[in-house]
Amino acid sequence: MSRTRLLLGCLLVGLAVGETRAAAAAPAAPAPGSVAELTGLWKARRWFGPDVRGPLTIRKSGPNYTASIAGHDVPVRVTKNEAFFELPQGLGSFRGSFQPGGELDGHWYPPRGLFTPVHLRPQGANRWSGEVLSPDDLFTFYLLLQPRPDGSMGVILRNQERDWGSLLGPHRLVREGDSLKLMGQPVWRKQEEVIARGSYDAEHQTLTLGFPDRGGSYDFQREDDQSDFYPRGKHPAKYVYRPPTPDADGWPTGTLDEVDIDRPAMERLVQKLLEAPMDSVNTPKIHALLVARHGKLVFEEYFHGENRAKLHDTRSAAKSVTSVIVGAAMRAGAPLELSSPVYQVMNGGSFPTDLEPAKRSMTLEHLLTMSSGFFCDDQNDDAPGNEDKMQEQTEEPDWYRYTLKVPQATPPGEKCVYCSANPNLALGMVARVTGQSPADLFDRLVARPMNIRYYGWWNDPAGHPYGGGGMHFLPRDFMKFGQLMLNGGSWQGHRVVSREWAIQSTTPHYHLWGRGYGYLWWSVDYPYKNRTVHAYYAGGNGGQAVVVIPALDLIIATFGGNYASPGSYYVQMTVLPRDLLPAVRELGDDKHAPVVARADFTPKPMAPQAEAGRITPQR
Numbered sequence: 001m002s003r004t005r006l007l008l009g010c011l012l013v014g015l016a017v018g019e020t021r022a023a024a025a026a027p028a029a030p031a032p033g034s035v036a037e038l039t040g041l042w043k044a045r046r047w048f049g050p051d052v053r054g055p056l057t058i059r060k061s062g063p064n065y066t067a068s069i070a071g072h073d074v075p076v077r078v079t080k081n082e083a084f085f086e087l088p089q090g091l092g093s094f095r096g097s098f099q100p101g102g103e104l105d106g107h108w109y110p111p112r113g114l115f116t117p118v119h120l121r122p123q124g125a126n127r128w129s130g131e132v133l134s135p136d137d138l139f140t141f142y143l144l145l146q147p148r149p150d151g152s153m154g155v156i157l158r159n160q161e162r163d164w165g166s167l168l169g170p171h172r173l174v175r176e177g178d179s180l181k182l183m184g185q186p187v188w189r190k191q192e193e194v195i196a197r198g199s200y201d202a203e204h205q206t207l208t209l210g211f212p213d214r215g216g217s218y219d220f221q222r223e224d225d226q227s228d229f230y231p232r233g234k235h236p237a238k239y240v241y242r243p244p245t246p247d248a249d250g251w252p253t254g255t256l257d258e259v260d261i262d263r264p265a266m267e268r269l270v271q272k273l274l275e276a277p278m279d280s281v282n283t284p285k286i287h288a289l290l291v292a293r294h295g296k297l298v299f300e301e302y303f304h305g306e307n308r309a310k311l312h313d314t315r316s317a318a319k320s321v322t323s324v325i326v327g328a329a330m331r332a333g334a335p336l337e338l339s340s341p342v343y344q345v346m347n348g349g350s351f352p353t354d355l356e357p358a359k360r361s362m363t364l365e366h367l368l369t370m371s372s373g374f375f376c377d378d379q380n381d382d383a384p385g386n387e388d389k390m391q392e393q394t395e396e397p398d399w400y401r402y403t404l405k406v407p408q409a410t411p412p413g414e415k416c417v418y419c420s421a422n423p424n425l426a427l428g429m430v431a432r433v434t435g436q437s438p439a440d441l442f443d444r445l446v447a448r449p450m451n452i453r454y455y456g457w458w459n460d461p462a463g464h465p466y467g468g469g470g471m472h473f474l475p476r477d478f479m480k481f482g483q484l485m486l487n488g489g490s491w492q493g494h495r496v497v498s499r500e501w502a503i504q505s506t507t508p509h510y511h512l513w514g515r516g517y518g519y520l521w522w523s524v525d526y527p528y529k530n531r532t533v534h535a536y537y538a539g540g541n542g543g544q545a546v547v548v549i550p551a552l553d554l555i556i557a558t559f560g561g562n563y564a565s566p567g568s569y570y571v572q573m574t575v576l577p578r579d580l581l582p583a584v585r586e587l588g589d590d591k592h593a594p595v596v597a598r599a600d601f602t603p604k605p606m607a608p609q610a611e612a613g614r615i616t617p618q619r
Contacts, residue, residue, distance in 0.1 A: 035153045035175035038200065041227055042143040042207055044218035050110045050134035052092045056118060058083070058104065060126035067094065069132065092132075094118060097440070107439055108132045114311075114456030114472055115465075117443055135311050135456055135472070141165070142229040143207070143220055144279070145173060155182065156281050158229065160304065161313075163542065163563035164214060166281050168195045175200065182209055187564070228305030229278060231286070236274040241267050244290075244300040247308070249476050250451040250492050254296035261293060265583035269575065270301055284567035286543065287312065288475045288559040291580070292483060293552070297476065304561070311456050311472040312559045315540030318471035321446075321481060322423040323368060323505050323520035325438060325467075327489075327497035328445040329430045336433050338365040342372070345429045346404060362412040367426040368519040369416060369509050375409035376419035383409075387420040387468060397461035400428040416510035416517055420468030423520055424460075427467030439465045449494035450484065452477045469540060479557035481538060482546040485521070486555065506536040506548070528552070528581050543568050547576065552584055 030036035056069045058076055065076035067085045076085040083104060086093040096106020096118065104120040113134070120130035141164075144156040153173040157165030170184035171192060182196040198209035198217070207220040225234035241263050243255045256263045273286055287306040291299035306312065314321075330336050336345070342362045344351050351360060358373060366372040376385025383389070385406035396402040403421040410417075427438045434441065439457060442465075447455065456472035457465050484491045489502035497505075501519075508516025508523045516523035516536075523536040526549070537547040543560020558571040 032202070033175075033177065035173060036147055037202075038145050038153065038173065038175070038207060039147055040145060041223040041229055042145070042220035043141070043223045043227065043229070044143070044209075044220040045138060045140045046215050046218060048137040048139065048215060049113065050092070050137065052087060052110070053108075053132045053134040056094070056108075056120065056130050056132050057123075058120060058128045092134075094132075096120070104128045104130075105443065107443075108134060109459075110134055113137050114458050115439070116456050117447065117454065119453070133454060139164075139214055141209075141211075141218055141220070142223070142227070143209075144229070146279070148172075155184070156279065157182070157184075158281065158285075160228070160561055163285075163561055163565055164211075166563075166565035170195060178202075180207070180209065231274050231276065231278075231303040236271075239267055239270045239274060241270075241299075244297045247476065248451075249453075249474070251292075251297040251476055251480075252295060254294075254298045256298050259293035259296060259298050260585040261291065261298065262583040262585065265579070266291075266299060269579045269583070272579070273303065273575075282562075282566045284543070284570035285561035286558065286571060287561055288557070289571065289575075290475060290479050290557040292479065292555040292557075293584070295483065295487075295553075297479075300476070302475075306475075306559070308474060308476055310474070311454070312475055312478075312544075313470065313472050313542070314478055314538075314544045314559075315542055315563070316420065316469035317478070317538040317540030317544040317546065318469045319420070319423045319467075319520040319540075320505075320538035320546075321442075321471055322427050322467040324446055324481060324484070324497060325442050326364070326368065326426055326430055326519075327501035327505065329434060329441055331495075331498050331501070332445055334430060334434050336364065336429060338363065338368075340364045340429065340433075342367065342425065342429065343404065345432050346400065346425075348432070356408070358408045358411050364426060364429055365519075366412045367422045367429070368505075370419055370422050370512065370517060370520075371413050371416045371510060372419070372422050372425075373408045373410040373412045373414060374403065374406045374419060374421065376403070376406055376421045377409075377417045378420055379418060383419075385419065385421050390421055394461075398464070399460040399462070399466070400425055400464065416512045418512060422468075424467040428464065431464070437465065438467065446496055449496050450477075450480050450491045452480065475557060475559055479546055479555060482548045482555040482557065485536070486548050486550060486553070526577050526581060528577075528584075529586075533581075537572070539569075539572070541568055543571060545569075545572055547572060552581075552586070554584060556580065 052070045054070055058065055058067045065078050067074050067076050072087050074085050076083050081098045084095045090111050092110045094106055094108055096104050098104050102122045106118055107115045108118050109115045116133055118130050118132055120128035123129045140160045142158040146154045148154045155170040155173050157170045159165045167187050168184050169186050170182050172183050174181040174183060178199050180198045180200055181194050183192055184195045185192045196209040196211055200207050208217055210217045244253045246253050256266055286303055288302045340363060343355055343359055362372050374385050375383050377383045378386045385403060390399055390402055403425050431438050458470060460466055480491055484496060485502050485506055488499040489495055489497040505519035506521045507518050510517045521536050522539050525532040525534050533549050533551045535547050535549045537545050539545045542563040543558055545558050547556045556576060562568045
C-alpha cells in the first residue's frame, strides 16, 4: 500500500471515529410532545390602536368648517377662537384654538390612551393642515424558557411596556399534550397558581397563552439572537462611542472629549450594560442613557429596541413637569401664589361652608411639597386618597373633587408624605384660576418655548390632564427639563419659569424617604472624587430620571422598564456614582489620569424623627 493511500485511510478512519464520538457527546434532541421541545426565546405582541391618525385638514367654506381625517369628513364647531370636532363611533376628537399668527393648535384625544399635540398650519386661505401622531398602543411579551436540573421548565416572562411579567411572577411552564399552563405567584397572591393557560401548535411553531387582563390571547413565535429582549442582541459587538447627531429639537451636540468626560470609561460602561445577563426577571432593563454637559448633549445610547423618536413613559418623574407648569402659569400672570388656599381656589373664590380648620389652612405650597396632610399616602393601602384607590374607584370621575373629599391625616405642613393626588390637585388649581386646560397651558407656556413638539398625556375620566405622573416624552425632550432648571428657568434664551421658581423648586424643603424634597423635585448628594456633590432630579418608577449636578454642569437622563421589579434606581444608585461620575473631570484635572470606579452608592437614611421634619428653606 502506498504512503498516500495509507495516510488517506488513517484520515478517513479518524474522521469516522470523530463523528461517532461527537454524535455520542451531542445532547439528544427533545422528545416531541415534551416541554423541553419549547426551550428558547419567544415573543408575542398585540396592537390596541390607534384606529385614527395621519393627515388632518380643516377647511372653511362660508361660515362653516369641515375636518377631514382618515376618510372621515365631519363638521367643526367653532366658538370665538376655539375649534372642536368629534368622529363618529367615538373614534377620537380634536380640541384647539386659533393663534394670533393664524395657526390652529390643539390636541387629539383618542378613545383610549394618550392625547397628543396637533399643530395645524395655514395652507392658503381658509385651510389648515397638520398631522395626528398618536403613538402605537402595544403590549409585548418575551418568554424565555430554560430547562431546570429537576426536569421542569423555568420561565422568564418580560413585558417591555409595563413590566407585567414581574407582577405575574411566573415560575414554570407545564405541558400536557398540546395544552400549556403557566404557573406562578402574582405579587398579590400568597401561593402558586395558574396565571395563564394555552396551547402549542407544533405545525406552525406557535405557542399561545391567554392573558384576559391584558386583552386576551397572545401568539408567541420564536425569536433569534438579535431580539430586543437583549440590550442589543445576545452577542453584542464591541461598543465604540459615537457623538449624538444634531436634530431639530434644539439640543446643541458635542463630544465627550469636548466636555472633559473620559471616552474609554464611557465605552466600558456601555459594554458592561450590553453584556449584562438577561436570565433574571430582576435584571435592570435600561432603555436609554443620555448625558449633557456645558449645555451640550454629548452621549446618547438606547437599548432593547428603544430610540430617540419613540415616546417613553416617565411615570412620576412627570410630577416635576407639573411643578414647571405651575411656575410657568404664575410667571404668565395666573392669579395664583404659593400661599393661595386650596379650598378657596377650587371653590371659586370662597371657602366651602363648614370646612374644617385644617383644610382652610392648606395652600398650593403644601400640595407642591407633599405636605397637605391628606390621608393619601401612596405606600399605604388603607389610605383612601392614595393613587390606586383614586384611579380604581368609579363613583367620582373628577379626581380633583375626589381628593378634596379625602380626610386629613395630619395638619398641613406638619409632614411630607408621598401622595400623587397632591400634584394633580395643584394642576387643578392652575386650571381653576386660568379657566384653561392645563394641556393648553403646557403647550403654550412650556412645550413650544422648549421646542417640545411631540408628547403624550392622559386624562382622568372627567377629562382633566393628570398631574401626578405618566406623561410620555421623547428622551431628548424630557432631558430638557434638567437643563431648564440648571439654566435658572430658561431654555435656549426662552424664559419658562422665573429664576426664583427654579431655585426654590429644586431646594429641599422637606425630608422624604431619606432624600430632600422641593417643589416636586428630589435632591440627594453623590460621592465624587474626594468630596460629595449635590444633585436634584425628577424621578419615576421603572428607572426614569433626569439628574442635575450643578457643581459639574452635568445632566444625566435615564429611562428604563423595571416598573414592577428591582432595578428602578440602578443607574441612579449604582451606575452614576460607580461608573459615570468617575469619568467626569473637573477643570484642571489630568486628562491622562486613570478613571477609578467608585463603590456602589446607597443614600444614608434619615433619622426617623427627621422623616417628617421641614427643612428651613434657603430663600
